[in-house]
Amino acid sequence: MSETQRTREFITGNEATARGAIAGGCRYFFGYPITPQNKIPEYMSAHLPEVGGVFLQAESEVAAINMVYGASAAGARVMTTSSSPGISLMQEGLSYMIGSELPCVLVNMVRGGPGLGNIGPAQSDYWLATRGCGHGDGQCITLTPNSVQELHDFTARAFEIADRYRNPTMVLADAILANMMEPCDVLPPTEMPPADRPYAVGPHGQERERNIVNSLWVDFDEMEEVNLRIQERYRQAAEEITDWEEYGSDEPEVLVCAYGISSRVCESAVDEAGKAGVQARLVRPKTVFPFPSEPIAKWAEQAKCAVVVEASMGQFVEDVRLAVEGRCPVELVGHAGGNIPAVSEVVARILEMTS
Amino acid sequence: MGKVVIDQERCKGCMLCVEFCPKGILAPAKEVNSKGYHPIECNDEDECTGCATCALMCPSVCIEVYR
Amino acid sequence: MTTDMKQVYAYPDALTEVEMRYCPGCTHGTAHRLVAEVIDELGIKDRTVTLATVGCSVYAYEYFDTDAVQCSHGRAPAVATGIKRVQPDTIVFAYQGDGDLASIGMAEIVHAAARGENFTVIFLNNAVYGMTQGQMAPTTLLGQKTTTSPRGRTAPEAGFPIRVCELLDTLDGPAFLAREALSTPPHVRNAKRAIKRAFETQVAGLGFSLVELLSTCPTWWGMTPLEAIKHVDEQMTKCYPIAVFRDRLAAQEGEQSAESAPGEGE
Numbered sequence: 072m073s074e075t076q077r078t079r080e081f082i083t084g085n086e087a088t089a090r091g092a093i094a095g096g097c098r099y100f101f102g103y104p105i106t107p108q109n110k111i112p113e114y115m116s117a118h119l120p121e122v123g124g125v126f127l128q129a130e131s132e133v134a135a136i137n138m139v140y141g142a143s144a145a146g147a148r149v150m151t152t153s154s155s156p157g158i159s160l161m162q163e164g165l166s167y168m169i170g171s172e173l174p175c176v177l178v179n180m181v182r183g184g185p186g187l188g189n190i191g192p193a194q195s196d197y198w199l200a201t202r203g204c205g206h207g208d209g210q211c212i213t214l215t216p217n218s219v220q221e222l223h224d225f226t227a228r229a230f231e232i233a234d235r236y237r238n239p240t241m242v243l244a245d246a247i248l249a250n251m252m253e254p255c256d257v258l259p260p261t262e263m264p265p266a267d268r269p270y271a272v273g274p275h276g277q278e279r280e281r282n283i284v285n286s287l288w289v290d291f292d293e294m295e296e297v298n299l300r301i302q303e304r305y306r307q308a309a310e311e312i313t314d315w316e317e318y319g320s321d322e323p324e325v326l327v328c329a330y331g332i333s334s335r336v337c338e339s340a341v342d343e344a345g346k347a348g349v350q351a352r353l354v355r356p357k358t359v360f361p362f363p364s365e366p367i368a369k370w371a372e373q374a375k376c377a378v379v380v381e382a383s384m385g386q387f388v389e390d391v392r393l394a395v396e397g398r399c400p401v402e403l404v405g406h407a408g409g410n411i412p413a414v415s416e417v418v419a420r421i422l423e424m425t426s
Numbered sequence: 427m428g429k430v431v432i433d434q435e436r437c438k439g440c441m442l443c444v445e446f447c448p449k450g451i452l453a454p455a456k457e458v459n460s461k462g463y464h465p466i467e468c469n470d471e472d473e474c475t476g477c478a479t480c481a482l483m484c485p486s487v488c489i490e491v492y493r
Numbered sequence: 494m495t496t497d498m499k500q501v502y503a504y505p506d507a508l509t510e511v512e513m514r515y516c517p518g519c520t521h522g523t524a525h526r527l528v529a530e531v532i533d534e535l536g537i538k539d540r541t542v543t544l545a546t547v548g549c550s551v552y553a554y555e556y557f558d559t560d561a562v563q564c565s566h567g568r569a570p571a572v573a574t575g576i577k578r579v580q581p582d583t584i585v586f587a588y589q590g591d592g593d594l595a596s597i598g599m600a601e602i603v604h605a606a607a608r609g610e611n612f613t614v615i616f617l618n619n620a621v622y623g624m625t626q627g628q629m630a631p632t633t634l635l636g637q638k639t640t641t642s643p644r645g646r647t648a649p650e651a652g653f654p655i656r657v658c659e660l661l662d663t664l665d666g667p668a669f670l671a672r673e674a675l676s677t678p679p680h681v682r683n684a685k686r687a688i689k690r691a692f693e694t695q696v697a698g699l700g701f702s703l704v705e706l707l708s709t710c711p712t713w714w715g716m717t718p719l720e721a722i723k724h725v726d727e728q729m730t731k732c733y734p735i736a737v738f739r740d741r742l743a744a745q746e747g748e749q750s751a752e753s754a755p756g757e758g759e
Contacts, residue, residue: 099575099578099579101574101575125578125579127574127578129571129604130600130601130603130604131600133568133571133600133601134568134571134574134600134601134604135571137564137565137568137571137572137575137601138571138572138574138575138578139575140562140564140568140571140572140575141562141571141572141573141574141575141576141577141579142575142576142578142579143575144562144572144575144576145575145576145579145580145583146579147579149575149579163565164565164568167564167565171563272542272560272561272562272576272583273540273542273560273576273580273583274539274540274580274582274583275539275540275560276539277539281558281559281560281561282560282561283554283560283561283562283563284561284562284563285545285554285561285562285563286563287551287563427498428498428501429498436512438516438517438518439517440517440518440711440718441518441717441718441719442518442718442719442722445719446677446678463517476498476501478501478502479678481502482502482678482681482682483523483678483681484522484523484526485515485517485518485519485520485521485522485523485526485718486513486515486517486522487504487505487508487513487522487525487526489502490500490502490503490504491500491501491502492498492499492500492501493498493499493501
């Protein structure tokens, strides 16, 4: 990726995501329409052919993720994007990709649920990303941007991460980030990366043994060995790519934890609480699998309490509690169904907890 | 003049080759193989024409034919 | 072996040495052999990818000596689409059973066919779920007893059998569609001819090709292998007539031979 050739543009999160993917070397896109992320496939259908890529509208999300599986098995940098119900339908395919140790990138512009829900912003697919990804022991490596710029950059980087750990990598955002416009320093499209994946299927003459992409291991020990290999990659990822940002006081009374769109609310809340005389520090994970437990544990040591803010009913808070390990009380400010926690209620909770 | 070579270990004794052998010279062996099947054998090699109908019908892919 | 004898039937190069796990008399093995022979005859082994699916043929990747991808239940046509969009010159075939293709995977097969995706499907129709122990399949005949239609399939309870070739024949996308039976020597020869045609269609880049092979499941039909092939011939072909439904390669060849006017040719 060429940092020097960025151009500043005013674009939506959806467009930033699509262009981030092309900058990250993605040349294959398979997806199915679902609001609020339709501008991504629309952009891809218009622009992937310009860089020698392929866009294909699948007959369903189930088919889309299996097309991704095939393209990845053939050695391509490939992605799909969707929103909550569509990601539900992809769970089996993701499990197969994890089990077959194949990379791909998927973007979830989360909407209100459960069920058909609505097309408002939500963070209620946190478990779907960090606990879900289908049956078996395996998760998606999950990146959580909180701006149009980060949607662009994280999506571009997700391809490299997926390749490095041979695991599906999810960019987890929401309907607001998808559709709002912000200035974004846009990366130019990269050259198509060479397909040098030794495990990929395809024409090979006599040059190598045959390749088999497979997640069926009838022998228990062999199946466990695959699992251990996958877990070892997650351990490596935890070491190498765990990422977060902090904001606010160095001597906090209150630790505030939030990711994605809620973290932007919390930056304002930390400022407002400071004006009201309560020092707070925000820890904002930029990756939630692997999860940045260390900074959370560190600040929980000093703080009187932790306030966790999420646009869901208590999913992200569980990982925070695991990181805090009882060092201080953990309080949830949660909303659902398209509502995002407001600055005023976060501030009110911070003040209430310290009074 | 032909000859069939039937892999006695791979044969599952399904009888499809026996049924379609135009000379009627294939039959299950009295002995069983290690999987417990009575493998098929040719009991009159002089009659074999090497037509390969047996191999065509064999689901176990255990027959080679020479002519 | 006398030295003046020539081998006229050999183990196909495109099959590995792994012994197939199929029950005695199950025609999966026959189908595998025919596909392997076609791969050998076309010289495409090193650029073929086998798609194994879910069912008795789940281990196809162990039997075919090619690159392979194991697919989730019913999704092989989507996986094939993904591979072919990345590698148009790779030869891809999906080996699917009736439950995989005509039940759980109906959407994927129909849409891949409608798009005219340039890959080949070998569709084994034995009217039963073999691997899961003999349940009713979408292609189970009316009256046929299975472990989930113990009194025999009836239309009011379970609807009618699905004719996949006829259904796909309503679409413009497919380039080759045929149904053959793995029952008697003439039928098996025709089956191989159809399989070869399907692969040739893909090699020529003409689009989607599918061969439905009427097959046996002696174990779950409760028949001997011989009774089972008779059942294919006498009962299954009544519901599933043997036919070549579509052959665009022939149409193309027809055009070519029409272009080279009489007298100008060889």
